[in-house]
Amino acid sequence: MMNQAEDMIKISNLDFSYESGKQVLSNVNLRIKKDELTCIVGPNGGGKTTLLNLILGLLVPDYGTIAVLGEPPLKARQRIGYMPQYFSLDQNFPITALEVVVMGKLHSSFWGSYSKADKRAAHDALAKIDLAHCADLTFSELSGGQRQRVLIARALATEPELLLLDEPTASVDPEFQDEFYTMLSMLRRNMGIVIVSHDISFVSRHVDSVLCVNHEVHVHPTTTFDNTPISEIYNHGVNLIRHDRCTAEGHSHDHCNVKAHTHE
Numbered sequence: 001m002m003n004q005a006e007d008m009i010k011i012s013n014l015d016f017s018y019e020s021g022k023q024v025l026s027n028v029n030l031r032i033k034k035d036e037l038t039c040i041v042g043p044n045g046g047g048k049t050t051l052l053n054l055i056l057g058l059l060v061p062d063y064g065t066i067a068v069l070g071e072p073p074l075k076a077r078q079r080i081g082y083m084p085q086y087f088s089l090d091q092n093f094p095i096t097a098l099e100v101v102v103m104g105k106l107h108s109s110f111w112g113s114y115s116k117a118d119k120r121a122a123h124d125a126l127a128k129i130d131l132a133h134c135a136d137l138t139f140s141e142l143s144g145g146q147r148q149r150v151l152i153a154r155a156l157a158t159e160p161e162l163l164l165l166d167e168p169t170a171s172v173d174p175e176f177q178d179e180f181y182t183m184l185s186m187l188r189r190n191m192g193i194v195i196v197s198h199d200i201s202f203v204s205r206h207v208d209s210v211l212c213v214n215h216e217v218h219v220h221p222t223t224t225f226d227n228t229p230i231s232e233i234y235n236h237g238v239n240l241i242r243h244d245r246c247t248a249e250g251h252s253h254d255h256c257n258v259k260a261h262t263h264e
Helices: 048-056 073-079 097-108 116-128 144-156 174-187 200-206 230-234
Strands: 007-017 023-033 037-041 063-068 080-083 162-166 192-196 209-214 216-221 241-243 258-260
Touching (some): 007 048, 048 063, 048 073, 048 162, 048 192, 048 209, 097 144, 116 174, 144 162, 174 200
Parallel strands (some): 162 192
Antiparallel strands (some): 209 216
8 A cells, every 4th residue: 555655647758759759748747646636638649648648557658757556557557546538328129227337347347257255346436426226327318417427436336546537527507517627626635636627617627737738748837727817728618729839937927828729
């Protein structure tokens, strides 16, 4: 188990490139403490999901080191709950919410069978996100917000010490977002949380620190968001931000050109 004094995530001098040779992340140095709720922001293609995959041990850095919960990522993986940005499932496939959640215990199953303890952990995870009553409903019967919560429950079924969430509020209604933030406030009492999000209101109200990822990584306290007028960040009242240029000095309008995200 991780000592209280240890960092939840520590990355030193990390470089990473895909096989094409194009460098995605350069000279990444960061430390995330156990009791922090951290948000990752940055443009599409800047390396956010790549950073998560490195933390999970799904990718190996070209240079540098990563420690997660005091261990190499591969050794720590079973102590991590992960919700990917995309979850591919045939909507006509007759799988229940409980069956989706228990998939989070796949590493502990034998030839695809799950123990009573696995199923109990899945029921407990559904109860944590207030969906115990939906356990026997098929995934296709659930609303968009309920599906997102089921996927979070799947990550919670591993009983993690660290929870990684890749854009969990994408394509869901504002009501679910409010429920989600309330749920995060409860979950963070028992685990570390790192989340990719474009919602600036979430960043300023709920997060301890922000990682701006655009090939390089800079860590900022959320006070820099509070001191920057929303109109300067967005130009319009939108939920998506784009970080084209950030420096170690922080998130100010002079140092970070932030504008509404558009599809060109």
